[in-house]
Amino acid sequence: MTQNILLLPGDGIGPEIMAQAVRVLEKLKTDGLDIRWDDALIGGCAVDATGVPFPPETLAKCMAADAVLLGAVGGPQYDVLPREQRPERGLLAIRKEMQVFANLRPAVVYPELVEASTLKPEVVAGLDIIIVRELVGDIYFGEPRGIEIRNGERVGFNTMIYSESEIRRIAHSAFKTAQKRNKKLCSVDKMNVLECTQLWRDVMIEVSAEYPDVELSHMLVDNAAMQLVRNPKQFDVMVTGNMFGDILSDAASMVAGSIGMLPSASIDANGKGLYEPIHGSAPDIAGKNLANPLAMILSVGMMLRHSLNQVAAADCVDAAVKKVLAQGYRTGDIMTAGGLKVGTVEMGDAVLAVL
Ligand code: IPM
Ligand code: MG
Secondary structure, eight states: EEEEEEEEEETTHHHHHHHHHHHHHHHHHTTTTTTEEEEOTTHHHHHHHSSSSHHHHHHHHHSSSSEEEEEEEEOOOTTTTTTGGGGHHHHHHHHHHHHHHHEEEEEEOGGGGGSSSSSHHHHHHEEEEEEEESOOOOOOOOOOOOEEEEHHHHHHHHHHHOOOOHHHHHHHHHHHHTTTSSSEEEEEEEEETOOHHHHHHHHHHHHHHTTTTSEEEEEEEEHHHHHHOGGGOOSSSEEOOHHHHHHHHHHHHHSSOOOOOOOOEETTTTTEEEEEEEOOOOOGGGTTTOOOOOOOOOHHHHHHTTTSHHHHHHHHHHHHHHHHHHEEEEEEGOOOOOOOOOOOHHHHHHHHHHH
16 A cells, blocks of 8 residues: 655755655655655745644645654744744644654764764764653643733743653653663653652653563653763663653764754654654755755654654665765765765765665
8 A cells, every 4th residue: 555655844954855855765666665745834934825834734634644754844034923833833733733742862873973973982982872752741732831920020831741641651662662672761850859750750660560671760850961971872762751852862962973863753652653853944054955964864764664664665774874974975064084075965866876
């Protein structure tokens, strides 16, 4: 049966990195993969065209697709808009509507890019960790929220909230991810201060009884941030809530060399998913053929693996990225001594040539 992919290029560098991902899809299709794709608007381009960042037509197409591939959203011109119209709202809405609660953010250091990290080579060489971030709950979505006048002054407030069922389902995703790897899971919380994360820890411990083969540990988030830059290789799989996961995954990306290298998968209860690079729309370099398309291409790999069940094709895509790095091709963000500096399109050419 033909599998349907929805492409959401978005804003900034989104369209140009998506164009390279599409070349990869075209090649796989020519080679016999039974896929087809359609596209739709999200983010700033959707605001420009329709007035809202996540139009109903886009939602309908997301629901009908087998998997969704997203570029990036946002740009400085939209920061003046009311909060509901900002591109980021579109991103939060698509995650919530698709109920893609399990966000997998791998941070892998490719041997060729050890020098691209700002940390010492011996600290990062061989790093291969994955952060499992809960994506549709927590303070990102908690109510009440707002800014209002109390006792004659403005007060801003948000609500950190998790139900035990929300914690339990992300716990299962994380334990299953750990089972496929080195069977070590570190749950990150702030239970010394926040009740919400005390419950998080309690539920993690309860669920761990079902996974006796996985070694569960716990770490407070401030310490986890420190340990990620001190000795990241102590981790295998980390699981945490939406906000802590947002922050820790950016830290992990720089450990891995460049945020331009990291793909992500956000998966719902049935394995359907939303796939996107973890980086943003980089408006400063948009349209200049400077962006690194590899995180976007690796996101295609994750989509093939996790939602389309095309493991062999996924392996091919991952191997092609490794190969072009070994051949010395580098965009500016991952440039290392002796590398062959290329632009977005030429990096795409290189991937196509080895696919
Ligand atoms: C991410 C981003 C988003 C988030 C923003 C753009 C809303 O930082 O995917 O990590 O905070 O989740
Ligand atoms: Mg983030």
